[in-house]
Amino acid sequence: MAGTLSAFMQEYKDVLEREMKELITNLQAPSVLKKAMDYSLQAGGKRIRPMLLFATLASFGKNPRTGLAAAAALEMIHTYSLIHDDLPSMDDDDLRRGQPTNHKVFGEAAAILAGDALLTYAFQVIAQSNSYSSEHKVTLIEWLAEAAGPEGMVGGQMADIEGETKKLTLDELEYIHKNKTGCLLAYSVMAGALLAGANEEQLAHFRQYAFHIGLAFQIQDDILDVEGSEEKLGKRVGSDSANHKSTYPALLTMEGAKKQLAKHAEAAQAALLQTHTDSALLLELVDLIATRDQ
Incomplete structure (x- = not known):
């Protein structure tokens, strides 16, 4: 990873994780629920989605911290999906990022509720932010609900489950991954562009950028499930084949x-080059996504 991107990611990863810790700490909720939410939120990872949001803001010369509430909400949605993915009724995984999965630590009921809580709290975080105009809040919430819901991630998850044991066409597989993985990645970029004041032409190019990195991300994920190591991935390999x-x-x-x-x-x-922004970090993120080993 290039030095500039590495330093940027470390700085804003730390900023984001402090923000998420504070958001959970300040919740008026049962202790075990907060612990289960925090356990998975703080499990690590590169935070690719929030980094795309921060880097998009930076490409316009805006302060990346402007996107902090949207980035925290985004990571809460992503984390809830991982908690539910790991459940026995879904992928039945024991490890996530090298640690026992949420339901292995807190039990299935608490894990389900922690996922539910992160999903709903995400929208509360955006709605209560002092950083965004009312118009931006409505758009951010609408886009996030669309990316995470039946027309996005959840729809992709359902299609993925229905596709098990079937031989899918490339178009069918692309639909699953565009929705299951790509929609939240696209939201990261589009939210950053919106908050940065992108015009319609720039938004269209950022949308294309996001579409292609979403598919690149998933293809590399499929490759790693065959060629990756459990030690680096922090989860079992070969699960897709199994x-x-x-x-x-x-x-x-x-x-x-x-x-x-x-x-x-x-x-x-x-x-990305068609956006006519200072896109060095976003270009480096393409390389990171396409060559990551975990």
């Missing part, structure tokens, strides 16, 4: 999947 899921390597061969990954990375970079 669950009989269609993946890019399975449909295209490993070489074909890597070519598709490169194609989407290049398309993301091309779209």
Whole structure:
């Protein structure tokens, strides 16, 4: 990772994690619920989604901290989805980022409620922020609900479950990943662009950038499920094959999947250059997403 991006990510990762810790601490809620919420929120990871939001703001010369409430809400939604993904009725995973999954520590009921709490609290965090205009709050909440709900992540999850044991077409697989993974990644970029004051033409190019990095992210995820190590990933590998899921390597061969990954990375970079912003950090994030090993 280039030094500039590495320093940027470390600075704003620390800022974000302090903010999320404070948001949970200040909740008037049962202690075990707060502990379960905080446990998964503080489990680590690169925080790719919030970093995309912060870097988009930076590309316009805006203070990345402007996006803090939206970034915290975004990470709460992402974390809730991971808690629920790991449940026995879903992927039945014991490890997440090298730590026992939430339901292994707190029990299934508390894990479900911690996920529910993070999902709903995310919208409260945006609504109560003093950093955004009323118009921006409405748009941020609308976009986040769309990205996370039946027309986005949840719809993608359902299609993914229905696709198990079936041989999907490339278009069907792309639909799953565009919704299951790509919509929240797209929200990261679009929220940052909105708060930075992007015009309609810039928003269209950022939308294309976000679409391609979302697919690049998932293709690399599929590749890592075959070639990655449990030590680096912090979770079991080979789960897609074990669950009989269609993946890019399975449909295209490993070489074909890597070519598709490169194609989407290049398309993301091309779209970004059309925004006419200082996009160095966002360009580096494309490389990070396409080459990450965890």
